Structures are given as structure tokens and as C-alpha cells.
């Protein structure tokens with residue numbers, strides 16, 4: 001490594017060790033890397049230094065007379081929670097090092113350390129910290145956007161959800177948010193984070209779908225250098241990035257069984273290994289998971305681990321689809337018109353009443369996201385200040401077909417098979433909802449009445465996105 005003395009990186013490192021030789025050697029090493037270095041020979045002295053100087057990182061020995069490294073760590077976390085601490089541990093005290101991580105140390109190096117490892121870890125820790133800081137300012141920019149006030153609703157069921165969020169935000173409980181696509185799952189996840197005592201820590205969102213099993217594994221848990229072809233450098237995963245904060249695992253229903261197993265372990269033990277790594281990493285990461293799939297059904301069909309399901313489902317939050325809270329539509333429309341008024345140069349527009357009633361009758365398959373997108377499009381394409389039309393997408397799905405086929409129409413109808421299929425599906429969906437309601441979601445009973453097996457009932461319900469538990473008392 002080329003010495004870059006006298007071109008400081010602007011970061012100051014405090015080195016704490018009662019061994020003078022180590023202090024001096026480390027100072028030389030770090031100064032050669034361009035860092036400013038402050039020395040302390042004891043925990044007490046390091047606290048004095050910290051009272052006077054701005055320090056970006058503390059590197060402390062674990063075994064010291066008077067105050068041990070762990071005791072110092074505890075003090076530092078209490079007084080300077082934002083300064084990362086790297087522990088230097090004696091050979092063979094990995095157990096204590098792990099404990100140190102648990103107590104909030106950012107990392108550890110073993111002594112006699114190799115210089116390259118030390119420099120690498122210092123660099124990486126500082127990098128994570130600066131990323132944290134970036135995130136923090138981003139967070140401030142958006143924090144106005146995500147609080148309860150911005151989950152707009154007047155529906156009783158959503159109000160219940162808001163109460164649930166309030167109850168649970170400030171705990172470390174794992175949360176499972178379920179709801180159809182576009183119902184506001186991510187919005188709720190953010191509301192939980194920004195109303196928890198982790199609000200000033202990172203909120204890391206990651207989607208579990210669209211990645212292959214091995215990519216997802218690396219994404220979540222990180223990997224060591226050389227773990228696989230192309231792993232040129234070590235990378236921390238999302239669980240580590242979200243340490244002390246919240247990890248939002250979106251589309252949790254899409255994870256493979258291999259990753260399910262690993263997730264179970266992190267949730268149970270808070271530890272994992274990076275891909276290709278042997279040492280266990282301990283994290284304090286709160287998990288909020290979401291899915292638009294029916295996890296309970298998946299579990300019963302053996303597609304989702306039962307133990308993981310119960311781990312995730314400690315505190316379930318279910319978001320109702322927009323069609324079950326149409327009373328929210330006018331409110332949301334108004335809110336989105338305000339929210340996106342800058343699309344029309346700040347000219348806030350009004351919605352003509354007939355437009356609104358058309359919206360009330362639309363089948364919102366894409367829920368609130370679909371509504372928001374339509375409002376946005378309408379704002380852009382309306383020249384005046386009253387929105388007189390919101391073109392609804394032609395819905396050739398079951399719901400559109402069921403009412404449409406006026407015999408007097410001169411237009412050619414939908415293709416025969418497609419039409420019949422749609423009508424049948426529509427009838428089947430209605431039948432299922434009705435029988436669920438009348439028999440209070442008792443699948444055994446319903447399967448008998450329908451003269452099919454239970455699996456078929458479950459499969460059909462999944463097909464239509466019907467949740468049987470909703471019909472149980």
C-alpha cells in the first residue's frame with residue numbers, strides 16, 4: 001500500500017491500548033493510510049480525549065488493566081453511540097469478540113493482527129458509518145412524508161391498522177404485513193420504523209423476489225472475498241446494513257426453502273455467516289416482512305416453512321384491499337391531487353364529481369398504487385384546473401366481463417372461450433365467498449359440501465386471493 005502521509009482523509013481514529021509498542025505501531029500504520037491518529041493508554045484517558053476531540057472511530061484493545069475493553073465499549077455506546085468501535089482481541093478470545101459485537105462493537109481484529117486486515121476493517125467501518133450518515137440525511141428529507149399523518153384513511157379497518165402500528169412500533173417484535181399489491185405495505189413498514197426508537201437508525205428495504213436463490217443469499221447476508229467467482233471483495237449484506245435499525249423484507253413469500261432456513265436462524269439467534277465465511281456475525285436488526293401472497297396457505301401446502309411462518313407472524317398486520325374501503329377513495333384522490341400538484345406546475349386541480357363516482361365503481365385490482373398512478377396521469381393530461389376525466393383502463397378481467405355483454409351492442413364480443421371462462425371464474429369466486437361466509441370459513445365442512453378435497457378448496461381460494469381466515473369468527 002502506498003503511504004499517503006500528510007494527505008489526511010479527514011478522519012480521526014482514537015487508538016486505545018496499554019501496550020505502548022502496539023499504540024505506536026498502529027499509529028504509524030494508520031497515519032500512513034492518511035488518517036489522523038489520537039492515542040490513549042487507558043479507558044479513562046480515552047474518555048478524556050473524546051471529551052475534547054472529534055473522533056470518527058475508536059480502536060481499542062480488549063484486555064487492559066483498570067478498565068477492560070468491554071467496559072470501555074459499554075461507556076462509549078452509552079455516551080457516543082454514533083462512534084463505531086473496533087475491538088482488538090488477543091488470540092483465542094473470539095468468544096469475547098463476539099460478545100463485543102453483541103454489545104455494539106462495529107467489528108474486531110485479532111492480535112497479533114495482520115496490518116492489511118486492520119486497515120481494511122477500519123476503512124470499511126468508516127465507510128458504513130458515512131453511508132449511515134447519508135441515509136440519515138435522506139431520512140430527514142423523507143421523514144415528513146412517512147408518518148401516520150400520511151397514511152390517509154377514514155376507514156375503520158385502516159384505523160385499526162394505525163392503532164396496531166402505534167402499539168407495536170416501539171418494540172422489537174417481528175412484523176408480518178399482508179395485503180394485496182398496492183395496498184400500502186411498504187408505507188406501513190416505514191411508518192413502523194419511523195415511529196420506533198430505531199427511527200434515527202437505518203431503514204433498509206429489500207425485495208426477496210426477482211433474485212435467484214444465491215443472489216438473494218448474498219444480498220441478505222453478504223459474502224466474503226472469494227466466496228464465489230466474481231466475489232472480488234467482501235460485501236456486507238442487508239442484515240448488517242440494517243444493524244440497530246429495521247430491515248424490510250418485501251415479498252417474503254417468494255423466498256426459496258434454502259433462504260427460508262437461513263432467515264429462520266437469524267430470526268431465532270440473531271446470528272448468521274456471510275456467504276463463504278465461517279465466523280458468525282451477530283446483528284440487532286428488527287425485521288418487518290411483507291407479502292401479497294397467502295403465507296398461511298403456502299405453509300399448509302408445504303411451500304413455506306411452518307417454523308418460519310410462526311416466527312414472522314408474531315404480529316400480523318393485514319391491509320384491506322381498496323374495494324373493501326371505498327370510503328377512502330375520495331380522500332385518497334384529494335390527497336394524491338395535492339401530493340402531485342407539482343406535476344402541473346403547482347396548480348392544484350379539482351376533480352369533477354362525476355369523475356369521482358366513476359372511480360368509486362371501478363374495480364381496483366392494483367389498489368392504491370393504481371389509483372395514485374391514474375390521478376397522476378390525469379393531472380398531467382388535464383390542461384385546465386378541473387379534472388373532468390380519468391380514463392380507467394379497459395378491464396377485460398372477470399369483473400369487467402361479468403357485467404358487459406349487452407346484446408344490443410354492435411361491437412364484436414370477447415372471444416367465446418375467454419368469455420365463458422371469465423363468467424365461470426366470476427361465478428366460482430362469488431360461490432366461494434358466499435360459502436365461506438355462510439360456513440364461517442370452516443374448510444373441512446366446505447370441502448364436504450362442495451364434494452372436493454380440502455386442498456382444492458385452498459387452491460381455488462388462493463387463485464382468487466380469498467383469505468378464509470377473514471370469514472372465521
Ligand SMILES: Nc1ncnc2c1ncn2[C@@H]1O[C@H](COP(=O)(O)OP(=O)(O)OP(=O)(O)O)[C@@H](O)[C@H]1O
Pocket residue numbers: 150151152153179180181182183184185186187188292335368369372
Ligand atoms: N393509506 C394511504 N395513504 C396515502 N398513500 C398511500 C396509502 N396507501 C398506499 N399509499 C401510496 O400508494 C402507493 C403504493 O403503496 P405501497 O408501495 O406501500 O404498496 P405495497 O403494498 O407495498 O404494494 P406492492 O405490493 O405493489 O409492492 C405508494 O405511493 C403509497 O405512498
Ligand SMILES: [Mg+2]
Pocket residue numbers: 185186250
Ligand atoms: Mg411494496
